[in-house]
Amino acid sequence: MKIGLFGFLFVMWILILAGGGILVTILGPFSISGYGDFDLLLTSILKAIIAIILVIVWILILSKLKNWIFKKEIKF
Amino acid sequence: MAELIIPAIVSCIVAFFTVYVTTPPLIKFLQKRNLAVKDMNKKDHVMVVRPGGPSIIAGIITSELVLYGFFQINEILAIIITSFIAFVIGYVDDRKVMGGWFKPVALVIASTPIIFLGTYDSNLSFPLFGTVQIPALYLGLIIFMIPITGNTINSIDVLNGVASGFMIIASFSLSIALFILQNYEIAIISLPLGFVSLAFYKYHKIPSKIFPGDSGALTLGAMYGAIAIVGHVEIIAAVALLPAIINSFLFLSSMKRIVEHRQIKGKPVEHTEDFKLKATSDKTAPITLVRLILASGPLSEKQVGYAIFKLTIFSGILAIITAFMRVLI
Numbered sequence: 412m413k414i415g416l417f418g419f420l421f422v423m424w425i426l427i428l429a430g431g432g433i434l435v436t437i438l439g440p441f442s443i444s445g446y447g448d449f450d451l452l453l454t455s456i457l458k459a460i461i462a463i464i465l466v467i468v469w470i471l472i473l474s475k476l477k478n479w480i481f482k483k484e485i486k487f
Numbered sequence: 488m489a490e491l492i493i494p495a496i497v498s499c500i501v502a503f504f505t506v507y508v509t510t511p512p513l514i515k516f517l518q519k520r521n522l523a524v525k526d527m528n529k530k531d532h533v534m535v536v537r538p539g540g541p542s543i544i545a546g547i548i549t550s551e552l553v554l555y556g557f558f559q560i561n562e563i564l565a566i567i568i569t570s571f572i573a574f575v576i577g578y579v580d581d582r583k584v585m586g587g588w589f590k591p592v593a594l595v596i597a598s599t600p601i602i603f604l605g606t607y608d609s610n611l612s613f614p615l616f617g618t619v620q621i622p623a624l625y626l627g628l629i630i631f632m633i634p635i636t637g638n639t640i641n642s643i644d645v646l647n648g649v650a651s652g653f654m655i656i657a658s659f660s661l662s663i664a665l666f667i668l669q670n671y672e673i674a675i676i677s678l679p680l681g682f683v684s685l686a687f688y689k690y691h692k693i694p695s696k697i698f699p700g701d702s703g704a705l706t707l708g709a710m711y712g713a714i715a716i717v718g719h720v721e722i723i724a725a726v727a728l729l730p731a732i733i734n735s736f737l738f739l740s741s742m743k744r745i746v747e748h749r750q751i752k753g754k755p756v757e758h759t760e761d762f763k764l765k766a767t768s769d770k771t772a773p774i775t776l777v778r779l780i781l782a783s784g785p786l787s788e789k790q791v792g793y794a795i796f797k798l799t800i801f802s803g804i805l806a807i808i809t810a811f812m813r814v815l816i
Contacts, residue, residue, distance in 0.1 A: 413732070415657075415779075416733075416776075416798055417700055417798065417801055419626075420729050420730065420733065420801060420805070421805070422797060423732075423733070424726055424731055424802075424809075426803045427509055427722060427725065427726060428613075428614060428615065428809075428812075431613030431615075431616050431722060432613065432615065432616045433615065434611070434616075435613050435617050435618070435619045435640075436616065436617050437618050438621070439617070439618075439619040439620070439667035439756070445742065451622075452623075455621070455622060455623035455624065458621055458623075458624055458745065459623060459627065462624055465687060470740075472786065473736065477737065477740070480694075480781075481779060486716045
């Protein structure tokens with residue numbers, strides 16, 4: 412049990428680091444141009460959408476991992 | 488650096504002793520007014536008073552005001568006001584049972600002082616990879632962060648001493664991370680949180696003489712979130728908080744909605760004959776951190792608490808490693 416929980420914590424940490432890498436490399440340099448005053452707003456909206464998608468993917472991965480790591484424990 | 492030592496020491500002493508001295512009279516006051524709840528994990532009929540939030544907020548406000556006397560920076564005001572609003576929201580929930588959505592929604596208000604005082608930096612820093620500028624998205628992050636940290640600490644307040652003990656480890660880990668990042672002023676501002684939790688733990692540890700209640704737990708969580716934002720250590724703070732985040736994640740992913748504990752019919756944990764805690768096989772009950780810890784067999788309340796503390800120490804170490812990784816950038 413305990414090793415499973417420590418493992419789950421560790422995997423969550425790795426996923427946070429990896430997610431940060433994706434955010435910095437993809438979201439960081441991303442910008443939209445050609446829409447005048449709306450450039451900043453459109454860029455922000457698109458960045459927000461990508462970030463939300465990443466968070467959803469992160470939650471889905473965690474859900475799968477939870478079921479895999481705790482398959483013995485979760486018989487509830 | 489040397490000029491910061493005196494404010495640090497004075498504020499830590501004030502934080503610790505304000506809570507240490509005000510909690511016993513608060514316990515007596517609450518006993519007189521019969522504001523007590525049954526401790527469900529005790530064999531005998533034990534009543535424990537609540538909430539301990541008033542002494543916790545007193546410790547936070549006095550110590551942070553002392554620090555404000557040394558350095559007049561808006562970050563301190565943002566932390567004080569955010570913590571106080573969270574305390575008021577928690578106190579309302581302590582006195583009157585509110586719906587499951589009340590605390591998360593109301594805590595959005597607690598995040599507004601950080602925005603209005605401009606005590607944030609919209610550059611989100613990640614270890615190893617650097618920073619990403621997300622001005623609009625960051626405002627959303629602030630609005631979400633305080634409700635998340637507040638409710639996350641509240642959700643782990645399930646056994647004697649766990650919320651305050653957890654907060655001691657997480658907040659000191661965050662303070663160490665801030666020192667590593669040479670963000671000395673915010674590191675010192677963050678220290679009272681650990682000392683307030685330490686003093687409260689004296690009365691909250693098993694067997695509890697007082698419970699923090701929603702007002703106490705939300706105050707601790709909101710202050711933690713506010714420090715994370717004003718100190719620009721959001722990711723590190725999230726790592727130190729991982730066991731509580733796991734608890735909330737397991738709870739939400741099994742219940743599929745935001746719901747108050749008291750509204751849940753199925754029990755995740757039951758008691759053995761010798762009153763140890765044991766995981767149930769109830770399919771309608773939420774999966775929680777405590778339930779997973781107990782999956783391998785019954786444990787005493789104290790043993791479960793220590794298991795949570797071990798996980799918190801592990802995540803605290805990961806948070807400190809994360810801080811070192813940020814220094815490498």
